[in-house]
Amino acid sequence: MSKLPTVHDVARVAGVSRQTVSNVLNSPDIVRPDTRDRVRRAIDSLGYRPHASARRLRTQKSSTIGIRLDPMLDGISGSILDRFLHALTEQADAIGLRILLFTATGPEDEIRQFGRLIDGSDVDAFVLTSTFHGDPRTEWLIEHEQTFVTFGRPWGIDDMNDPRHAWVDVDGRAGVRAATESLLYRGLSRIGFLGWPAGSGTGDERSGGWRDAMTAAGLGEGLEMLQETAVDTVSAAREASDRLIARIGDLDAVVAASDSLALGAVVQTGGALPVIGFDNTPVSAAMGFSSVDQRLDEVAAGVLALLTDAEGSADVARHRLITPELVVRSSHPPMVPDARM
Template sequence: MPKAPTVEDVAALAGVSRQTVSNVLNTPEIVRESTRERVLSAIDELGYRRHAAARRLRLRRSSAIGIRLDPYVGGVSGVVLDRFVHAVTERASERGMRMLVYAARTPEEELARLSELWEGSEIDAAILTGTVQDDPRVRRLDDQGVPFISFGRPWGEDDIADPVHLWVDVDGAAGTKAATEHALTFGPGVAFLGWPAGSGTGDDRERGWREAMHAAGASGARLVAEESVQAALGQIDAALHDGQRLDAIVCASDSLAVGAQIAVSRAGRRIPVIGFDNTPTAEALGFSSIEQHPEDVAAAILDLLMGPTGDVVVPRQVRPGAAHALIVPELVVR
C-alpha cells in the first residue's frame, strides 16, 4: 500500500517550509496569494489530507462545530433550515470538521447546552440560527467568550458598516424586490403579505417590496398574517371580499403563499402569487418563489469561521467588508 502523503511531502513539492503549508491550511489570509496557490496545487496533486484525530490531539481542539436542531414543526416551515444543516455538515466534513447537533426548545436551553459543550471542550465554535431583534444569545455568548457565527443577522447588534459579530444572511430585500418587479408586469396593484412588524427578517423582506413599488410609482396593500397557511388564507379572503385591487401578491414565505394561493383559487381568480423559500410545496403547487440557496450560506459560514481553505476554526478580526456575507437569492418563476 502506498504511503499517505505528509506535510513534508507537500512542502517539498511546493518548494516552501512546513510552517508555510500549516499557515495555508489554518490561516491562509497571512500567506501571499501566489504561494498559497502553489501549496494548494501541491495538496491537490498529492491528495494530501490531514489526519483529523491526530490534529485534535495535537492542537487540543474538538474539531467540532455546534448547531441546534430545531423542534420538528412539519408542514412547509423548516425546509430551508433542514437543507442548511445538511449542507453545512457535508462541507464541514470535507474540511475534516464535524457538526455536533444538539436539541433545545428555548434560547435559555440553547445557551445552557452551548455552555456545557464549550466548557467541556466539545466544540470549537457554534452556529446560531433564527436570530431575532436584540437576540439574548448574542450577548451571553460574547460574555462567555464562545466563538460563534450566525445564519441571519444579529438584528440590532451590529450592521455591515460597523460590525461586531460574524454572520451570513440571505439578502431578503433583494429577493422580494426581484419578486415585486416581476409581479408588477401583471399590474400596479401588487400586495405584500408579510409578518407583523418587528421581525428583522420580515421587515427586511417588506423593504424590498416597498423599494420596488416606490421605484415603479405604484402602490399596493400591505397585508399582515402570522406564519400559517390558515392566517394567510383569511387575510387574502378578507382583501378580496373588500374589493382591494390585487394584480399580484408577494409573500414573505411559502407558507403564506400557500394560504394566498388557496384563497385566490377559492374565489375563482387568476392572481399570481410569489412565495419565499422555494420549498417543494411551491414547486408542487406551481407558484413562483425565491430560492435562498442555503448551500451557499453554509459555504460562506465555513469560509468566515475557518478561512477559504482552513481545516480548523481560527480567530478572525471583525472588520467592515470581512465579517459578513450576504447571499443574493434567486427568483424562480413558474
C-alpha cells in the same frame, strides 16, 4: 471493501518518513518546500484524511462546529433549515470539519448548552440560526470570547457592524423587491403583500422590499390597504388572503414573505392570481408557483469562511449579505427583463 489510506501509505508513496508526513500536516513551515509538495501530492492522490481523534489530541481542538437543531414548526418552513444544515455539513466535511447538532427548548436553554459544550471541549465554534430582536445568545458568546457566526443579522442590538459578531444573511428586501418588480413589469399594479406581524426583523425587511418596488413605480399611496399579515401557517394565510380579496376586489397578484403564506394564497384564490413566495421550498416547486431562492449553498460557504477566519483578517469582511434569486415557474410566470434577452 478497500481500507482507508493511512499515514504509512502516504509516507511510502512520497518516499519520506511518517514523521515527515506528520510535520507536513501539523507544522508545514519546518518542511522543505519540495518535500512538502511531494507529501501533499501523495495525500491528494491517495485521498488520505487525518484521523479526527488523533488530530484533536495533537491540537486540543475538536474541529467541530455546534449548531442547534430547531424544532420543525411545519414541513414548509422547516425545509429551509434542513437545506442549510445539509449544505453546511457537506461543505464542512470537505475541509475537514464536523457538525454537531444539539437541541434546546429556547434561547436561555441554548446558552446553557453552549456552556456545557464549551466545558467539555466538544466544539470549537458555534453557528446560530433564527436570530431575532434582542437575541441574548450573541451577547453571551461575545462576553465569553467564543467563535461564532450567525445565519441572520443581529436584529435590534447595536452590533450590526461589530467585528466580534460575524454574520451571513440573505437580502430579503432585495429578493421581495425583485419579485414585486417582475409583476410590475407585466403591467400588474394591484399587487398585494402577505407578510408576518410587525416586529420580525426578517419579515419587516421583506415587507420593505415590496414597499420599495411599489413606491418606485408610483404606487405608494394606500399601500396599507394592499397588505395583510398572518402567522406563518397555511390556514392563517388563507384567512389573510380572504381579508385582502374582500377589501381589494380587483387584486392583480400577491407577493408573500414565505412559501407557507404563498401556498395559503394559492389555495384560497384557486390559482386564479399570480402568487410569488419566498424560500423556494419543494412545496413551491410542487405547486408550481414562483419563489425567491435564498441560495443556501452560498450562505453556508460564507458561514464557513468566517468561521475559519476567526481571527478576523483585515481583508475579510465580517458580515456578508447574500443576494437571493427569483425562481420563475407556474402558469402565471412573472415576466422579467432578463427572460427576454
